[in-house]
Amino acid sequence: MRPFRLYLGGNFLAACGEWLDMVALNWAVLALTGSPVHLGIINACRLIPVFLLSVPAGILADRFDRRKLLIGIQTATILLTLLIGWLFYINSPFWLFAVAVCLRAIFQTMDPPIRNSMIPNLVPEHFLGRAIAMNTAALNLSRIIGPAIAGVLLATLDTQEVIWLGAGGLLIEWIALYVLRPVQKQVRSKNGMLKDDLQEAYSFIKNQRTVQSLLLLAVVPMVFGFPYTSMLPVFVDQLMNLGPGGFGALLSVSAVGAVLGSLWLSLRNEQARAGRLLILSVLGFGLSLLLFVLSTNFWLAAAMMFLVGLTGQTYRTMSRITMQKQVPDHLRGRIMSIALMDRGFIPLGAIVIGAVAGTAGALWAGVMMGAGCLLVTLAVLFTRRQIWQI
Numbered sequence: 001m002r003p004f005r006l007y008l009g010g011n012f013l014a015a016c017g018e019w020l021d022m023v024a025l026n027w028a029v030l031a032l033t034g035s036p037v038h039l040g041i042i043n044a045c046r047l048i049p050v051f052l053l054s055v056p057a058g059i060l061a062d063r064f065d066r067r068k069l070l071i072g073i074q075t076a077t078i079l080l081t082l083l084i085g086w087l088f089y090i091n092s093p094f095w096l097f098a099v100a101v102c103l104r105a106i107f108q109t110m111d112p113p114i115r116n117s118m119i120p121n122l123v124p125e126h127f128l129g130r131a132i133a134m135n136t137a138a139l140n141l142s143r144i145i146g147p148a149i150a151g152v153l154l155a156t157l158d159t160q161e162v163i164w165l166g167a168g169g170l171l172i173e174w175i176a177l178y179v180l181r182p183v184q185k186q187v188r189s190k191n192g193m194l195k196d197d198l199q200e201a202y203s204f205i206k207n208q209r210t211v212q213s214l215l216l217l218a219v220v221p222m223v224f225g226f227p228y229t230s231m232l233p234v235f236v237d238q239l240m241n242l243g244p245g246g247f248g249a250l251l252s253v254s255a256v257g258a259v260l261g262s263l264w265l266s267l268r269n270e271q272a273r274a275g276r277l278l279i280l281s282v283l284g285f286g287l288s289l290l291l292f293v294l295s296t297n298f299w300l301a302a303a304m305m306f307l308v309g310l311t312g313q314t315y316r317t318m319s320r321i322t323m324q325k326q327v328p329d330h331l332r333g334r335i336m337s338i339a340l341m342d343r344g345f346i347p348l349g350a351i352v353i354g355a356v357a358g359t360a361g362a363l364w365a366g367v368m369m370g371a372g373c374l375l376v377t378l379a380v381l382f383t384r385r386q387i388w389q390i
Helices: 002-033 036-047 049-063 066-089 094-121 125-154 159-179 194-207 209-224 228-240 243-266 274-293 298-326 329-360 362-383 385-389
Strands: none
Touching: 002 036, 002 066, 002 094, 002 125, 002 159, 036 094, 049 066, 049 094, 049 194, 049 329, 066 094, 066 159, 094 125, 094 298, 094 329, 125 159, 125 243, 125 298, 194 209, 194 329, 209 274, 209 298, 209 329, 209 362, 209 385, 228 243, 228 274, 228 298, 228 329, 228 362, 243 298, 274 298, 274 362, 274 385, 298 329, 329 362, 362 385
16 A cells, blocks of 8 residues: 555645645736736636547556656646746746646646546555545645645745745655556556547447446536536625635635545445445535525535535545446546546536526526536436446
8 A cells, every 4th residue: 555655645745736836826927917817818728728638648548657657747747837936036928927837737637637547556446446535535635735825825935936835746746656656557558549549438438328427427516516616706795795704714614525525435445335425415515505505694604515515525536436446447547538527617617607697696596506416417317327326
């Protein structure tokens, strides 16, 4: 288990470093330009490569040594992070920041499919579910610790210094990847042509109805549910009149629920009845969102937001565990790269739900989110009942 412990520790510190970088970058761009448009451009530069490069990264993960691929990706990411800090130091034009962020996003987008594909090579098969849950718990913990540290550091250090400290977390992960050695031999794809790799992945999905169901179910909460982080300021302001303090408190409560959900899954010895837990967690997620927007006081809203974090993270973790167990190792990179593209639907959902809030009001937007999760999940379950038996 030493290789997984090295991986887990390095991944946690790298995630904290990425939060330092993201908070410092967003804050500095807004402070320097005073323009929400420029802030949107920077974040678009981070998100656009998700749909373009996720599958190619999965193909690489199946063809080549995953550990060596991650070392190469981390090397490029560290160098580009240092460059972004240097650009702040010399007060470069905004377009140079955008180019550097976009270049770095290319490598950051390729990282998750390869990283998720490598976890089964680091642990015995019976420990896979717990390993995925532990890794998710570490990432959720970084969501709480990273921004908090970034806020303190930005009050005392320059932007480039905070970004460079974030690169330090990536460097520690690079060292961990260099030292660790997988315990399970990777089974590599033997296809000679790119089209053969794509055809093999497509044929597998076409013939595996359970995998189809998991991919379909993954889209539902991403479109209807997970945009809640983008919509939360609207709900807090228009429905609850809580102000920025209430917004921060509710976001923190959600993060605590997410951490506890992934920790609970990491302590389960068995992942039996995974399909039932997957469906129930999505339904619980939708119901919690619905009750949240209907809450009449802060404490009820906080309790519902805790459940939103708990059930939402339980779903996402179980979705990853269940998918990993359905896929052979030589296809793992390609299938996981497709599955991980689900995060690209969150901005799409935010646009749709934001439009509803702008025309019909925040309450109806929130009702659409919760009810959409519930109804569409039940529709998927009704048409693909085998997912309940996984």
